[in-house]
Amino acid sequence: MRGIEGAQEVVKIVVTVSLMVALIFVALWIWPEDQAHPLGNLVSTGELKVAGVTLTGQRLLTIGTAIVVAIVLRFILRGTRLGIAMRAVVDDRSLLKLNGGRPDRTSMLSWALGASLAAVSGVLLASEQAPSVIPLTLLVVNAYAAAVVGRLRSIPGAFAGSIVLGLAISYVGAYTPADAAWGPIALDNLQRAVPAIMLFLVILAQPQVRLRAHSLQRARRPMPVPNQRLAAIGGLVLVATVVGIGSLMSGPDQNTLLKGFGFAIATLSLVPLTGYSGQISLAQLTFTGIGAVVMASWGASGDVFWVFVAVAVCSAVGALVALPALRLSGIYLALATAAFAIFCYWMVFQQQDVMPGSTASVPYLKIGPLEVGSDFGQLVVLAVAFAVIANVLVALRRSAWGRRLTAMRDSPVACATLGLNLMSTKVGVFALSAAIAGAGGALAGRTFVVDDFGLDQSLPITMLAVVGGIGSVGGALLGGLLLGVAPIATTALAANAIGVFRVLQRLGHPGDLGHAGLHGDRPRAHPRRCRSRHRGRLPGLLPLREAIAAAIVAAAALWLAARTELIANWGLFAAVVVLAFAVLPVLPAILPPPGENRRGRVGPTAVWLVVLLAVTALIPWENAIGSTGFRLIAILGWTVLGALTTLGILGLDPTGRLNVSGASPDHIGLDSSLGDAEAMVAAAEVGVDEELLSVPTPVALEVLRGGGDR
Amino acid sequence: MSAQIPGSRSGAASSSKPLLELRGVTAAYGGIQVLHGVDLEVPEGAVLALLGPNGAGKTTTISVACGLMEPTAGKVYMAGADVTGVGAEELARRGVVTVPEGKGIFPNLTVKENLLMATYAGVDMDHVEAVAYEQFPRLGERRTQVAGTLSGGEQQMLAMARGLAVNPAVLLLDELSMGLAPLVVEELYGIVARIARTGTSILVVEQFARTVLGVADLAAVMVNGRVRAVGRPSEIENELSAAYFGV
Amino acid sequence: MSGVTVRFGGHQALTDVSLGVDEGQIVGLIGPNGAGKTTLFNAVCGVVTPSAGSVRIMGRDVSNLNTHRRARLGLGRTFQRLEVFSSLTVSDNVRVGVEIRQTWERRGTTARQFLATDGNLPVDAEVDLILERLGLGGLADVPVGSLPTGQARLVELGRALGARPSVLLLDEPASGLDDPETADFGRLLTDLAGAGLGILLVEHDVGLVMDVCEHICVLDFGSVIASGDPEVVRANEAVVAAYLGAGT
Ligand SMILES: Nc1ncnc2c1ncn2[C@@H]1O[C@H](COP(=O)(O)OP(=O)(O)OP(=O)(O)O)[C@@H](O)[C@H]1O
Ligand SMILES: Nc1ncnc2c1ncn2[C@@H]1O[C@H](COP(=O)(O)OP(=O)(O)OP(=O)(O)O)[C@@H](O)[C@H]1O
Numbered sequence A: 001m002r003g004i005e006g007a008q009e010v011v012k013i014v015v016t017v018s019l020m021v022a023l024i025f026v027a028l029w030i031w032p033e034d035q036a037h038p039l040g041n042l043v044s045t046g047e048l049k050v051a052g053v054t055l056t057g058q059r060l061l062t063i064g065t066a067i068v069v070a071i072v073l074r075f076i077l078r079g080t081r082l083g084i085a086m087r088a089v090v091d092d093r094s095l096l097k098l099n100g101g102r103p104d105r106t107s108m109l110s111w112a113l114g115a116s117l118a119a120v121s122g123v124l125l126a127s128e129q130a131p132s133v134i135p136l137t138l139l140v141v142n143a144y145a146a147a148v149v150g151r152l153r154s155i156p157g158a159f160a161g162s163i164v165l166g167l168a169i170s171y172v173g174a175y176t177p178a179d180a181a182w183g184p185i186a187l188d189n190l191q192r193a194v195p196a197i198m199l200f201l202v203i204l205a206q207p208q209v210r211l212r213a214h215s216l217q218r219a220r221r222p223m224p225v226p227n228q229r230l231a232a233i234g235g236l237v238l239v240a241t242v243v244g245i246g247s248l249m250s251g252p253d254q255n256t257l258l259k260g261f262g263f264a265i266a267t268l269s270l271v272p273l274t275g276y277s278g279q280i281s282l283a284q285l286t287f288t289g290i291g292a293v294v295m296a297s298w299g300a301s302g303d304v305f306w307v308f309v310a311v312a313v314c315s316a317v318g319a320l321v322a323l324p325a326l327r328l329s330g331i332y333l334a335l336a337t338a339a340f341a342i343f344c345y346w347m348v349f350q351q352q353d354v355m356p357g358s359t360a361s362v363p364y365l366k367i368g369p370l371e372v373g374s375d376f377g378q379l380v381v382l383a384v385a386f387a388v389i390a391n392v393l394v395a396l397r398r399s400a401w402g403r404r405l406t407a408m409r410d411s412p413v414a415c416a417t418l419g420l421n422l423m424s425t426k427v428g429v430f431a432l433s434a435a436i437a438g439a440g441g442a443l444a445g446r447t448f449v450v451d452d453f454g455l456d457q458s459l460p461i462t463m464l465a466v467v468g469g470i471g472s473v474g475g476a477l478l479g480g481l482l483l484g485v486a487p488i489a490t491t492a493l494a495a496n497a498i499g500v501f502r503v504l505q506r507l508g509h510p511g512d513l514g515h516a517g518l519h520g521d522r523p524r525a526h527p528r529r530c531r532s533r534h535r536g537r538l539p540g541l542l543p544l545r546e547a548i549a550a551a552i553v554a555a556a557a558l559w560l561a562a563r564t565e566l567i568a569n570w571g572l573f574a575a576v577v578v579l580a581f582a583v584l585p586v587l588p589a590i591l592p593p594p595g596e597n598r599r600g601r602v603g604p605t606a607v608w609l610v611v612l613l614a615v616t617a618l619i620p621w622e623n624a625i626g627s628t629g630f631r632l633i634a635i636l637g638w639t640v641l642g643a644l645t646t647l648g649i650l651g652l653d654p655t656g657r658l659n660v661s662g663a664s665p666d667h668i669g670l671d672s673s674l675g676d677a678e679a680m681v682a683a684a685e686v687g688v689d690e691e692l693l694s695v696p697t698p699v700a701l702e703v704l705r706g707g708g709d710r
Numbered sequence B: 001m002s003a004q005i006p007g008s009r010s011g012a013a014s015s016s017k018p019l020l021e022l023r024g025v026t027a028a029y030g031g032i033q034v035l036h037g038v039d040l041e042v043p044e045g046a047v048l049a050l051l052g053p054n055g056a057g058k059t060t061t062i063s064v065a066c067g068l069m070e071p072t073a074g075k076v077y078m079a080g081a082d083v084t085g086v087g088a089e090e091l092a093r094r095g096v097v098t099v100p101e102g103k104g105i106f107p108n109l110t111v112k113e114n115l116l117m118a119t120y121a122g123v124d125m126d127h128v129e130a131v132a133y134e135q136f137p138r139l140g141e142r143r144t145q146v147a148g149t150l151s152g153g154e155q156q157m158l159a160m161a162r163g164l165a166v167n168p169a170v171l172l173l174d175e176l177s178m179g180l181a182p183l184v185v186e187e188l189y190g191i192v193a194r195i196a197r198t199g200t201s202i203l204v205v206e207q208f209a210r211t212v213l214g215v216a217d218l219a220a221v222m223v224n225g226r227v228r229a230v231g232r233p234s235e236i237e238n239e240l241s242a243a244y245f246g247v
Numbered sequence C: 001m002s003g004v005t006v007r008f009g010g011h012q013a014l015t016d017v018s019l020g021v022d023e024g025q026i027v028g029l030i031g032p033n034g035a036g037k038t039t040l041f042n043a044v045c046g047v048v049t050p051s052a053g054s055v056r057i058m059g060r061d062v063s064n065l066n067t068h069r070r071a072r073l074g075l076g077r078t079f080q081r082l083e084v085f086s087s088l089t090v091s092d093n094v095r096v097g098v099e100i101r102q103t104w105e106r107r108g109t110t111a112r113q114f115l116a117t118d119g120n121l122p123v124d125a126e127v128d129l130i131l132e133r134l135g136l137g138g139l140a141d142v143p144v145g146s147l148p149t150g151q152a153r154l155v156e157l158g159r160a161l162g163a164r165p166s167v168l169l170l171d172e173p174a175s176g177l178d179d180p181e182t183a184d185f186g187r188l189l190t191d192l193a194g195a196g197l198g199i200l201l202v203e204h205d206v207g208l209v210m211d212v213c214e215h216i217c218v219l220d221f222g223s224v225i226a227s228g229d230p231e232v233v234r235a236n237e238a239v240v241a242a243y244l245g246a247g248t
């Protein structure tokens, strides 16, 4: 969890949620739901009568399991040295070292315990009859709804809560028959929403917590301020790419990509919320859903006016949801949003009036006389929207408000003593984020189904944002697309996507800024083995006219080849990935900016790069590998291989002594190599942000590197 | 228990040998060099006070000695063995205890959990607790309090308690007196002197020269990343005032 | 403030403490570790809620106001355990202080006098002025996370000044400063007070406290055990026994 040190709440939430999901998965794998299994039968014969209501054993078991999981977790994190060390790592990494603990190993373990375990059990389960994830996440909410009664601290409180919850579920079950309704509102799913409602009510009833005067002791690294010019160029490139690739795609693929972009915008909404201000929400896709529904039911003409209405509705709803939770600490916001997501899923999106036939058809956009008529057109609209929002966010980060958000994340109490109204600032950023997520839905121009907006869909997005470190615009695009496009949107994917994302990101930056020296309060030990890495300067792409030209030529050639059906679409995709992550990073070495010498074996490398691209494009990915997920993984592996081979031929250390010129002379100019601080700034120049640089290293890369950290 | 450093032998024979030794150490943050060849020796059982103005590089010296930072040149020896580049966690397990400047605790763990972290160095929890609570009864009263809510001085006591309980071979103290009442500072230095008598080598970094010079066997003055003078406290008084007032 | 009492669970951290700071006055607050000094600060700026007593700023009872409301009435503070915005640079830290102030009405005139401005400086100019005044000019673009503690404390002070307070609570601002720097800092405090700022200073560097404070208050186990002029306090036996020790 290296990337999220100092964000205690966030860590707790992510580890807890993923661990819970994982354990539940494991439990269900051992005792499949659809089979008669002795334990279930055993318990379900028992009954408990409380206040005249019968609690079935099954229901008690459900809630009981959740609570047991919570208790076990609590025991691990509070009662064992390892668990305490996991929390200690979050507080102060180098201090743990000074105590003789091994922070890297500890982080790896908590990482393993959390996300990876979730992934593993998810994968294991995929071969079984996959249980519906909804009851599982419900289970988590059950546990929390019960535990919140005890303020997440007292175990008797949690038990009392669970009894109340069980009773409430029973009562509601008894009084709402299958066709129950209240006016036009169908109540048949009310029972399932009870835990969420209860959670929300209990949170409402909590007294305000006081500011803590010891927010973050750990010094944070400077956060690079993103570069507006680069963001603008990036936006243009994005739109151009979408036009280029979209025109090659088949109809269904375009439609999937629409969803991908919708989700990418939803992920983008976490950039200000999580990236800048350190809050966390588990309901982003619910807002996307609200945006989609508003557009589908009121704005069926597609008029742009309704997009604004949808956005306004989302931000208002967002503010309302966040308001009660923001009085409390971070974990309550996560819980409140989770409860909100579940509530909306069962009680809002399931209403026939809201999503007729459980679908919502978002129309194509219409601006005055201009009307979008196809998926392709809408795709371009989405790309433009993404680029515009991303640029606004970058501008925001550079503004006074953005600075204030960062300041609030670093030390809320200090902000309050300067006269900042924390509450309204937080509500503001939450509303903004909900609005962006809503825009993703309102502009998606496709038909969604109810299941697109469940908590199980939002969780991966947030986990990706937090664990994978999508604090940046580029990361949001990649992560959102991955989640939206890949058909296997399960917890397993969430973890896979994180891994995928990490590898991509590392590959893109052979300077390997994420390594040890950048972490912790003061630049610390650089293990000798990797000292050379820190000498590596980041390849700044902007001054490299020739390299950029070469890349554009290559991209254009690939596009033409695909257009003329010389290569298949997956070939094109693979070639683009290789181009971006294996070819671009070495271009600065062979096509340096004016005034710098070429280095390494230039000739053979150039030839090899062309061959690599051609071969990649010609591999019949589509026929060779059946599932999209595995195809992605294979392409990734291939890219890694390509990158390493290239570096080998070039004759440079793969760990990044690509000593090419930095992003801007302003940032360098020191006598020797880039310092950490300058490197951060330089990284910002190429669009990498702090969070990105510090997320945990995937095992794969650790292995590649030969053992990883000490 | 204090002789965990490889090759260290307790007893009079080895006492002439420095337990901690820095030779020509240079260190840099990013591209900026802050230590320019530091030589320091702390003999076994001695207290060396490292003094100097703000930004002189004292904390950096400690970071190098405890293994958190790797020197760009030069060597670090412990009990004669070259430990340059050995990680901080490894050194900690071999008996080097560091109390870092102003943030020696985990603020979100309780007092007791903080002490538990000291057990990585190979002592058992009962011992750690016994020593800590005996030395600082105040911590005993507050064992379940979250360390971040302790008063500043109590936090410093907690950090120090960890150092005492582990019974270290080498003790590195950075600005021990920060945030402590004058009475407590005096008392702590009494303890420091006592620990030194058990054979522990102690390196103390301070800005307030007065109190620490009372217990130090040796003192070194550091200015701009170089050691200007080393000697008995009485010998370096002049150097010291020169260093602070920029002669 | 008067009669402030604070409890944490069974532990009573402050018992019936009353204390006042006038315009342009520096009041020292000293006492052994855990005496309740920081807790008193927290109570004054609304980070903890006293179970009894009231806090007044310029005659106005603020006991029921939120932290940020109190800040807007002219209360500024620094923290014993640093609360800098460590992912921002030195100048951005101060800038955030100034910018937050600009979002609410400006009130405190004293910091303005100290900075000798007409009160309507552009943000950049004000930030530069503050940095220069604190001797941080050369460090403007350094990330605060890599500063030595002493300088980081000055950054906190600068940030607080950016909000133009009329009362400033300083919690061990000089720890981490070396002797000459402490002397400079003492002069800075006197200048600030000269410009009309009321300062409540918690510090374990007794020399500094005795030098700059007109009035000293000694806290032990949550109550005031002595108060008065520096000489009076220094001579007080209870204070010597509880805090100063024989050495000073
Ligand atoms: N993380 C860092 N990044 C960049 N420079 C740093 C960092 N930490 C310290 N420095 C610089 O290195 C120099 C030496 O710092 P160091 O902390 O070792 O001094 P010190 O003698 O301990 O000072 P103090 O008495 O204030 O604690 C200072 O100029 C400081 O600004
Ligand atoms: N949130 C809390 N919960 C429980 N006890 C607390 C809390 N905050 C403070 N205390 C206790 O109240 C007492 C007073 O603490 P305070 O921080 O005010 O001391 P202080 O006078 O500032 O001491 P120092 O000089 O060491 O900083 C301490 O014993 C501390 O442990």
Ligand SMILES: [Mg+2]
Pocket (backbone or CB within 6 Å): B058, B059, B060, B101, B174, C148
């Ligand atoms: Mg220091």
Ligand SMILES: [Mg+2]
Pocket (backbone or CB within 6 Å): B151, B152, B153, C037, C038, C039, C080, C171
């Ligand atoms: Mg205090």
